[in-house]
Amino acid sequence: MQTDIDPRSLIGRKAFDRNGAKIGTIDEVYLDDATGEPEWAAVRTGLFSRDAFVPLEPSKMVGEALHIPYDRKLIKDAPDFGVGRHLSPEQELQLYHHYRLDISSPDAGGSGDKDFGKIAGSED
Numbered sequence: 001m002q003t004d005i006d007p008r009s010l011i012g013r014k015a016f017d018r019n020g021a022k023i024g025t026i027d028e029v030y031l032d033d034a035t036g037e038p039e040w041a042a043v044r045t046g047l048f049s050r051d052a053f054v055p056l057e058p059s060k061m062v063g064e065a066l067h068i069p070y071d072r073k074l075i076k077d078a079p080d081f082g083v084g085r086h087l088s089p090e091q092e093l094q095l096y097h098h099y100r101l102d103i104s105s106p107d108a109g110g111s112g113d114k115d116f117g118k119i120a121g122s123e124d
Contacts, residue, residue, distance in 0.1 A: 007029035007031065007038040008029065010026050010029050010038070010041060010066065011026055011027065011028065011029065012025060012026065013025070013026050013064055013065055013066055014026075014064070014065045014066070015041070015043045015054065015065065015066045015067075015068055016065055016066070016067050016068065017067075017068055017070060017071055017072040017075060018067070018068065018069045018070055018071060019071070019072070020067075021072045023043050023045055023052065023054075023068065023072060023075055023076070024043045024044045024045040024046065024052070025043065025044050026041050026042070026043055026044075026066060027041075027042045027043065027044045027051055027083050028041065028042040028051075028083045028084065029041050029042075029056070030042070030053075030087055038056045039055070039056055039057070040053050040054065040055060040056060040087065040092070040095065041053070041054050041056055041059075041066065042054075042083045043075070045075075045076055046076075050076075050080055051080055051082065051083050052075050052076055052078045052080065053078050053079065053080070053081065053087075053095050054066075054068045054070070054075055054078065055068075055095070055099055055101060070099065074098075074099070077098075078095065078098050078099075079091065079094050079095060079098060
């Protein structure tokens with residue numbers, strides 16, 4: 001994702017799947033504990049106001065909307081951990097597996113042992 005965007009400015013923007021179908025509205029943005037970069041967004045979906053966590057990388061901003069390169073069904077089936085809380089390493093690992101994302105990075109030393117997920121704008 002474009003890293004020059006203030007993660008708080010994403011809140012309230014619309015999110016769309018890879019086919020252009022509307023998923024919902026971004027509720028929260030979660031930052032990587034180690035880098036401070038935006039990593040996940042919680043998107044409020046549908047009638048029952050469930051939040052689906054989506055990866056911000058490889059998602060792209062197109063105009064005023066976030067386009068997520070996954071099918072709507074996969075996004076809606078993502079684990080729901082509730083918003084407003086820190087994502088635990090176990091929860092984030094579940095999300096990485098759900099989206100089949102590579103969890104290895106130079107910072108993690110390839111071990112997958114990584115700090116995860118504070119909320120944008122939070123003091124912690």
